[in-house]
Amino acid sequence: MKDESPFIFSNRITYRVGESAEPVQFENEFYVSEITNYPRKEVVKEDFDKFCGEKSEEKYEFFKIKSPDRFYIMYLKNFQDTKH
DSSP states (O other): OGGGOSOEEEEEEEEOSSSSOOOEEEEEEEEOOOOOOOOHHHHEEEEEEEETTEEEEEEEEEESSOOTTOOOOOOOOOGGGOOO
C-alpha cells in the first residue's frame, strides 16, 4: 500500500509535438511495496552473452528474474560494522 511504503517517488514528463503545439505534461507516482534481502546466488547467474547468434568469449552476470515491476540494488556488506 502506498501509505505504508518506505519509499515514494515520481517523475514528471513534458513533451511537445510540433513547433507550435502546446506542451503535454503528466506525472507518474511510484511506491515500493516491499523490500527483500536476497542472497546473491538466488538473484544472479553467470552465463555467456549472445549477440546476433554468437556467444561471448567470457561469462557475464545476469539477473535471474527480470520484470518491469522489480529492481535490484547490489551492495557490499562492510565487515567493519559487524558485531559478530
